[in-house]
Amino acid sequence: MVSIKTPDPKEKHHESGLLIYPRLSINFLLVSLCVLYGKRFDYHGPVEMYGLYHVPNLASSEPVMHPKIGFNNHQSRANFSVELELSKLDIMRPLIDLESKIDQRIRDIFEAAGNFYLQALQKYGTHPESAYLDLITCGEILSNFCDFTYDELYDNNLLKQFETIETQIEGGAAIVRDLKKRLYQVSRKFRLTLKKLLSEDFCLKNEVPEEWVKFGGLDWKTLDKQIRVAYQVRSSYVHTGQRFSEVVQVCEFEVQVGRLQINEGESREVKEFLKALNDAPTFKGLERMMRYCLIRFLETNGAIIFPSETTGLETM
Template structure:
């Protein structure tokens, strides 16, 4: 009798980019899925472009005394989408399981046309920074994050996947929810900064005026304990966010650009101010409801990494903040490179060009 294999779980994932090839390891395979009508295979990028792939995972049910535990395996579909998104720098969407524990499932095929299909995280052109080809075998570079017996700690794995979830969701929702997508990238950056909590120096966390105040206070009786108490109450979230991202940007990042021409580029010289402005933009949205989505949307002809549109009628503070902020593309590029650099430095050697000196 033909019986379905209860150890196999099949996930349907799609992407707007034209990916090729396949990936095969001991317990995992990733293969393209084509429509029966070959005329419907989109070879060019347009608002309706979707390419599908099936991930097959071999994972048997867990056994307890007298019981077979069939846990929900859908979690891994999101993880595969997150890791593919990070390594290739493209949008990936998990639609649901096709098969699990010998039972068939019906995925969710709902998706809207993508009006921003020409942007680098949607189109079929490899990303400029590391120039990874859009082939599924690149998943092997990042798969060790999921494997047991590697030097990757469980804590690191959980946190980096949590950060990657915000990154992946940001590029999925950007065409329809630009402000929320921008905030997701900021949240991803905040998780990245948490990896460095014990490494920040006073010079990174406090401005010159605060450092002088601390020096004056330390001359008082019990001054050292007073300063330590003050520091414990100063969370310095924006400065930690900025310092952590700057730690992960090396010469490779600053030597490659998605921009067309020289307008609106992030450089080593302006990167600190640009990152700080991006965090300020998040604060203006959260605390004052500032709508900024149209300003951070990269121009179709320039792919600008910094906002180049001059806001009108928003007030001096909002205008200044928006004008100095990264576009969604600029912030996305910073966040993705930081994720890759962090992974590369923590037991998953992806690429020498990600090494931070």
């Protein structure tokens, strides 16, 4: 239960004479708790607010399934490990304190991305495909904060084609400028952002049974490919509607162990989808990536200082 003390209205006045009540969003607090501890948190409504009493709504939450998985169990997480004590929320104090001088855009991006992370943990047991897509959306929102050069956003093939248009077609420079405005490169921005936020240290820790680490844990050498195909799974699911919960809902592993059979009679879209699933991280692996990226996002932008894990981080 959380109790929030509102300031004395006599002390907070706007120059217009109107009373001001600075308000900490319950959702923002919930997201901060969820990301810090890497655990699922649910909000059941207020018990008392503005002098009115309420009965908590316990029917508003999805049931907790798979209690042994990292975000549901009673152990600290592998990366950015925090003791499961509410006093540790002090780590997030600069972010939660509305009077701190943190760029509001950092708060907004964190809350928006973190909200999808929180939703993913809440929906994992009952709507795994939707939960997986929520984690991808979390990464997409973080990528909107980053600025990338054209050389980073476009591969060599595309850059050569732009050069050809610029040099061999009349008005080619204007055409290329227009093309670049239309080519949002969402998938590539997603991949570049996660690569910037993740580090090799991330893969040195895992939450896989010791006997399966070699086969079932995330590996830095293949992480770039796994990030790319995770986004491909999202795109394929949106276009084909192919279900994949049984593949990503494996609780023990962070990557696929075993291969899905691809039949000759399947359509090209389904074949590409199944091929992507064979190389994609499970929900367990993708969830661990996103929490790490959310905390690194705050660290690299000076919003919080985590007591351990990383130092000398490059600002985004």
